[in-house]
Amino acid sequence: MDVIFLLIIISFTLAFGFLIAFIYAMKHDQFEDSVTPSLRILNDLDAHNKHIHHN
Amino acid sequence: MKHETDLLHCYHCGESCPDNTINKIDKYFCCTGCLYVYELLNDNKLDSYYKLNEKSGIRAKTLNKDEFAFLDNIEIEEKLLKFKSGHTSKVILYLPQIYCSACVWLLENISRLDHGIIDSKINFLKKELSILYRHDQTSLRKLVELLTMLGYTPTLNLADIGEKKQVKYNRQLYLKLGLAGFAFGNIMLFSFPEYLSFGLLESNFRIFLSYLSLIMSPLILYASGDYFKSAYNAIKMKHINLDIPLAAGIGMLFVRSLIEIVSHSGVGFMDSMSGLVFFLLTGKVFQQKTFHTLSFERDFKSYFPLSVLRKRDGKDEYIPVKDIKEHDVLIIRNNEIVPVDAHLIAGDALIDYSFVTGESAATRVGADEKIFSGGKQVGSTIELKVLKNFDQSYITELWNNSAFVKIKETNISKISDLAGKYFSYAILIISVVAFLFWAPTNLNTAINIFTAVLIIACPCAIALTIPYTYGMTLRIMGKNMFFLRNDKVVENLSRINTVILDKTGTLTDPGKSTIFYKGKEFSKSMECAIKSLTRNSTHPLSRIISESLTGDLVEIRDYQEISGKGIFGRFDNYFIKLGSLKFVEWDAKTGANEEIKKAADKETNVFLSINEKIYGYFGVQSSYREGLSLVVENLKKFYNVEILSGDNDSEKAVLEQMFPGVKVNFNQLPDNKIRYIESLQSHGDKVLMIGDGLNDAGALKQADVGIAVAELNSNFTPGSDAILQAKHISKLPEFLLLTTKAITTVYLSYGISLIYNCVGLYFAVTGKLAPVVAAILMPLSSLSVVLFTIIKVKIDAKFHRL
Structure with missing residues (x-):
């Protein structure tokens, strides 16, 4: 029975991780535009010389 | 040979090529512009553009040397930039030509064409390109010119430099929904042992789980903050709305849970509380649907240019529209909007006021006559002398008319307001009566029942009805x-x-106008002659007349165009004149009859004379x-x-x-x-x-x-x-x-949620409200309402073939 305590804590920690990931995505505008990335993925023809910058 | 060239399509833009003279190895181009763009892309290893989507190019435009010179004006530049700091600047440009994945690819790799560009990113739905660049290596003007050359001319207008109204999607709402969802999911997980154990759960395990639920409460309270705020404001304004019973319900759920859990007397209602808030927020999200490509907030400035060409001391320069001064001389080219009231000093002015009046036919303006702001010049270049500066011009004055400033109350749903009012009173009465009924026997039970009524009556389903019904209707309309x-x-x-x-x-359809002819019939060969004659002129009216006539093209001798008056020419033994009544009447042997004279009132009527005899006139008629x-x-x-x-x-x-x-x-x-x-x-x-x-x-x-x-x-x-x-x-x-029908749906859905509420109230008033009953009833009622409204609206739409 005691293992349930441990399992619950693990599940809670995992879920908390997802929450943090969600908030991170939110803050970095990942939900702002959900169409362009789907087009972008088709275009990775010569990704080797594409420079990716983040601001 | 001719047959072969018919099949040649430009490798860049896909338009048919006039001949095969412009080529490179095995690829043909329609113009040198397209060839140039191809070479540029090819040299910079950007030719996969064509692999992504064949002939994806946009026909290259010849760039007017000074077209974007106004971007060198620091004041304009600064207002267009999103930010400028140190060496870098960021600008967001609207490119309406973006239409496929190849566009996205090319524009996001544009840094290979200009090394001053650090990063470029597309928002496809909004058709926006945001560019981060080093302003010591390149300039806004260079960027815009590069884009224009590639066929993506950014739309730059007066609204871009005004106060920026940022329409951001409601990030906070999504955050709240995420938090509520997180809390809801976890609490349901923690509650299942309680639901399924039928009271046989070890008490320390039970307490542990209930505390775990309780630590989620700050998240839920934060997520439901708007309801408390709205309820508080409503009470302050002495106004009752649906948010008051909602806030009371959520508040009661929390207080009772807190007391039960801390005093170890029960497991509380955290499951119901989190579910309730989560469902409410999904309604709020569903309600909002933005159509990215549309803007309801645009005003006339979105259609005005940023700058205008001014002629001064023999020099032409671009100046910002708001710097135009009285007596300035402006040069307006074909398809440019006249930004201020002015009068014509040179050129053949044909002004299209469709933007202001909706009238499709362009108006001819004579020398020294007044042209109002908002008109668009069609045809050749004209010169104007400014009468009033921008702030005092016709269109600005019209816009500042009080009717435009009026704000309509569209944000309050009268139905939900009314429902909220009746519902709040009903709940208040029931809870107080129940309390008073039990209070003499047992005060503790009375308080329990009072709070239970507030909890179970929480109008979650009612609050969800309108967002889902209207939201669904909005979506169906949008699809149509x-x-x-x-x-x-x-x-x-x-x-x-x-x-x-x-x-x-x-x-009427402004894009479609039909030409009619009134007057003396003309022969077939005359028709050919008129068609050919009008083809020689670039005047828009000539072109429409030419298109409306049938017959073979013939050669016209002695063709001449008198600017602002009309055209004439010879074919066979016909001498044909077309133009204003004065122009054709001048050498006519007999004057015009009454009917024709009357037609001269309308600017767009074109009169015809053949061999110095007035025949009749062509008129433009809007078609329905x-x-x-x-x-x-x-x-x-x-x-x-x-x-x-x-x-x-x-x-x-x-x-x-x-x-x-x-x-x-x-x-x-x-x-x-x-x-x-x-x-x-x-x-x-x-x-x-x-x-x-x-x-x-x-x-x-x-x-x-x-x-x-x-x-x-x-x-x-x-x-x-x-x-x-x-x-x-x-x-x-x-x-x-x-x-x-959507309104009927709303009332039916109210009925459904009231049935659930009555069942819940029965449990509450009799003092039998177990947490598990609340946890089943509340989501069930919300879910039924959501499903009912969505399905009902869909069926209604099907019925109306929408």
Whole structure:
């Protein structure tokens, strides 16, 4: 029975991780535009010389 | 040989090539511009552009050397930039030409063409390109010129440099939904042992789980903050709305849970509380639907240029529109908008005021005559002398008219407001009566029952009804190219009893005008001659006349065009003149008859004389959109339909025949239209105005609901609550009927949630409300309402073939 305590804590920690990931995505505008990335993925023809910058 | 070249298509833009002279290895191009762009892309290893989408290019434009010189003006540049710091600047440009994945690829790799660009990123839906660049290595002007050369000319207009109204999606709402979802999911997990153990759970395990649920409460309270705020404001304003019982329910759930859990007397209602808040927030999210490509907030500035070419001391320079001073001399080219009131000093002015008046035919303006701001020059370049500066010009003054400033109350749903009021009173009475009934026997039970009533009566399902019903209706309308500003417009539309249609641009199709000829018949060979003669002229009217005539092209001798007056030429033994009445009358042997003289009042009529004899005239007639008779016929079954027209009553007979029994008011100026609607409203009528153009903007705003009919999404649609694509105007009666059905759906759904509430109240009043009952009833009622409304609206839409 005691293992349930441990399992619950693990599940809670995992879920908390997802929450943090969600908030991170939110803050970095990942939900702002959900169409362009789907087009972008088709275009990775010569990704080797594409420079990716983040601001 | 000719046959072969017919099949040649430009490798860059896909248009057919005139011949095979412009080529590179095995690839052919239609113009040197396209070839240049191809070479540029090829040299910079960007040729996969063509692999992504064959012939994806946009026909290259020849760049006018000084076209974007105004971007070197520091003041303009700074206002266009998003930010500028150190060495880097960021700008967001609107590129309407973006249409496929190849565009995205090319524009996001544009840094290979200009090494000053650090990063470029596309937002496909908004058709926006954001560029981060080093301003010591490149400049805004260079970027815009590069984009223009590639065929992506950014739309730069006066609104871009005004105060920026950032329309951001509601990030906080999504965050709250995420937090509530997180809390809801976890708490459900923690509650399952309790649900399934039937009271056999070890007590320390039970306490542990309930504390775990309790630590989620800050998240839920944060997520439900808006309801508490709204309830507090409502109470402060002595107004009762649905948020008050909602906030009371959520508050009670929390307080009772807290007491039960801390005192170890129970497991609390955290499951119901988190579920409730989560469902409420999904409703709020569903309610919001933004159509990215549309903007309801645009004003006339979005259609005005940023700069204008000024001629001074023999030098031409671009200056910002707001720096135009009285007496400046401006140069306006073909298809440019005249930004200020001015008078003509040189050139052949043909001004298209369709943007201001909705009237499609262009007006000819003589030398020294006044041109109002907002008109667009069609044809050759003209020179103007400025009469008034920008702030005092016609269009700015018109815009500042009080009717435009008026703000309509569209944000409150009257139905939900009323429901909230009755519901709140009912709950308050029931809870107090239950409390008083139990209080003498057992005060503890009385308090329990009082709170249980507030909890179970929490009008979650009622609060979800409107967001889901209207939200769904909004989506279905959007799919049918009828875009509502927000979901409240659905309710306003359902209340309409009078429909007012504007004639010009709404009933008539501004893009389609037909040419008619009145006067003496001419022979077939004369027709060929007229067709050929008019083909020589670049004047828009000449072109329409030429297209409307049939026959083979013949060679015209002695062709001449007298700017602003007309054209003449010879074929065979005919001497043909076309132009203003004065122009053809001048050498005519006999004068014009009365009918023809009368026709000279209209600027767009073109008169014809053959061998010095006046034959007749060509006129432009606006053509009506198809299927309108049926639309009006259907609307008339349910609504009072009227037509307002800014024109004179020359088309009265046509209108009466098309729309029998419909009241038509002619000569309605923008001001008249506003007052006419006001007078209808003062009799208690709810008015729907359907119009277009700036001339209707005031009326659209004054009406209870204003629908702008637009040819394209980029049309001018200020003051409107909804935008309807012109070719879908025939569906209007169905749209209106769908809104009335949506209201029925709302009432039915209220009925469903009331049944659930009564069941819940039975448990609450008798003191038998176990947490598990609440945890089942509340989500169940919300879910039923959501499913019911969505399915009902879908069925209604199917019924109306939407």
